[in-house]
Amino acid sequence: MNKSLHEYDPAVLSTYLEKHITGFSGLANITRFSDGQSNPTYKLSDKSGSNYVLRAKPPGNLLKSAHAVDREFRVMTALAKTAVPVPKMLHLSDDKSPMGTQFLVMEYLSGTVFWDPALPAKSNSFRTKAYSKLVETLATLHDVDPQLVNLGDFGRPGNYFGRQVSRWTSQYRAAQTQVRPDMDWTIDWLSRNLVEDDGQVSIVHGDYRLDNVMFDPQSPKMIAVLDWELSTLGHPFADLAYQCMGLRLPQDSLIKGLDTIDREAKGIPDEAEYVAQYCALRGIGSPKNWTFYMVFSFFRLAAILEGVLYRAQSGNASNPKGMGAMQLAITTLAQTAKATAQETRR
Numbered sequence: 104m105n106k107s108l109h110e111y112d113p114a115v116l117s118t119y120l121e122k123h124i125t126g127f128s129g130l131a132n133i134t135r136f137s138d139g140q141s142n143p144t145y146k147l148s149d150k151s152g153s154n155y156v157l158r159a160k161p162p163g164n165l166l167k168s169a170h171a172v173d174r175e176f177r178v179m180t181a182l183a184k185t186a187v188p189v190p191k192m193l194h195l196s197d198d199k200s201p202m203g204t205q206f207l208v209m210e211y212l213s214g215t216v217f218w219d220p221a222l223p224a225k226s227n228s229f230r231t232k233a234y235s236k237l238v239e240t241l242a243t244l245h246d247v248d249p250q251l252v253n254l255g256d257f258g259r260p261g262n263y264f265g266r267q268v269s270r271w272t273s274q275y276r277a278a279q280t281q282v283r284p285d286m287d288w289t290i291d292w293l294s295r296n297l298v299e300d301d302g303q304v305s306i307v308h309g310d311y312r313l314d315n316v317m318f319d320p321q322s323p324k325m326i327a328v329l330d331w332e333l334s335t336l337g338h339p340f341a342d343l344a345y346q347c348m349g350l351r352l353p354q355d356s357l358i359k360g361l362d363t364i365d366r367e368a369k370g371i372p373d374e375a376e377y378v379a380q381y382c383a384l385r386g387i388g389s390p391k392n393w394t395f396y397m398v399f400s401f402f403r404l405a406a407i408l409e410g411v412l413y414r415a416q417s418g419n420a421s422n423p424k425g426m427g428a429m430q431l432a433i434t435t436l437a438q439t440a441k442a443t444a445q446e447t448r449r
Contacts, residue, residue: 109143109162109202116201123194124208126153133157141411142172142332146211155193159206161414174257175331176207178306181252187244188327214317214326220349220361227370232323234372235380237313240325241346242384245305245339254306258336262300264399267337268293275406278413281430285437289402292444298392307342309333312349312358333407343381344396348404350374351397351439357432358404394443401440405433 117130132148147155160172172195179189191210198205222230249255259266272290308315310333317327350373352360366373372380382389390396412429 109159109204111202119196119201120147120149120194120208123196124155125193126151127155128153141330142175147208154211156190156209156211157202157206158209159200159202160198160204162203171332172205172207174334178254178257178331178334179209181254182244182247182306184252185243185247187240187247188325190327190329212317212327213320215320216314216317216329218314219359220313221354221359221364221369221371229323231370231372233313233318234377236318236323236325237316237346238372238377238381239384240316240328241308241311241342242381244308244328245342246385247306249304249306249336252306254336257306257334260304260336263304263337263341264395265297265300267341267403268297268399271403271406275409278406278410280409280412280416283433283437285434285441286402286405289398289437289440289444292441293395293399293402296395296398296444298395303338303340304336305339305342307335307337307339309335309337309342309345311342311346339385340390340396341399343378343390344393344400345404347374347377348397348400350377351443353435356435357408357428394446398440398444401436401443405436405440408433408436 113130113133116133120127121129127149129150130147131150131152132146134146136144136146141161142158143161145157145159147157149155158172158175176192176195180192182189183191190212192207193210194208196202196206200206217233222233225233249257268290275286275290308328308331310330311328315328315330316325317329318324319326349358349360350366351362352358354360354363361371364371378389378393408429412426412433415426415429
């Protein structure tokens with residue numbers, strides 16, 4: 104049996120949703136979205152024809168602090184009061200739900216998610232505007248005062264990168280599927296080159312990239328930022344570097360990148376332009392220690408994917424893709440992290 108599948112009684116789920124969601128008129132259909140690697144996500148339709156989205160923790164044994172749908176619910180509820188586009192939150196269950204795990208229900212938005220960052224079917228003008236909107240929204244998020252939206256306790260204060268390196272090292276070790284010398288080297292390098300805490304604190308998304316946002320079907324207007332399970336209070340440059348990481352990844356990697364694309368010819372900004380636009384929008388200077396932020400981003404994504412691979416091998420991944428491709432992606436990320444760190448020595 105596939106351990107990643109929820110076991111539930113549709114009639115029981117329907118009764119539950121009618122009780123907890125205003126206007127829900129009985130479950131007519133539930134289908135699972137095939138995309139994504141973490142929290143299983145379902146489209147719900149009720150008998151009146153209204154649609155909803157249900158996002159649940161996967162069943163089975165989970166790594167500590169992973170799949171935090173409660174954090175997703177809290178941060179999107181808070182950001183509904185800001186200029187950051189998020190879907191409306193409708194309900195958060197507890198762990199003893201009809202799905203067997205905790206889940207949230209939110210409004211269904213009719214929009215477009217782009218899985219290829221090169222946007223091959225779009226015009227240069229569309230690409231330029233879409234990437235401009237991507238950086239504008241990130242800057243808007245980082246300018247939100249956590250205290251003013253009741254997220255002042257959404258993360259621990261101070262020493263963000265020290266805590267993050269420790270956390271993801273622990274998560275990686277707990278899920279490690281094989282010996283990876285480049286990851287071991289990178290973990291050691293990050294520990295020896297930790298940046299000093301400069302006091303910057305923002306709400307950080309944690310997985311901010313093109314395929315985690317939704318655009319209007321007819322325009323480059325962004326209508327939602329999705330997948331907030333890794334969000335916390337942290338350093339804004341972690342999100343910025345994570346977004347820029349895609350500019351350095353190859354187009355044929357598991358998570359598609361833009362390194363092999365002629366970005367200028369397609370109207371897509373290069374890394375320096377992207378960072379400069381972000382800093383101008385926020386009225387801040389250029390980041391120092393950029394190499395550290397980039398190395399950390401490659402390492403962190405490799406650690407996340409190691410957890411996905413571990414769950415896939417255990418039959419407990421939301422969308423278990425080919426394990427060979429996942430292994431290759433982790434190897435590539437670890438190699439790139441090491442190479443990025445070593446570039447500063449030349």
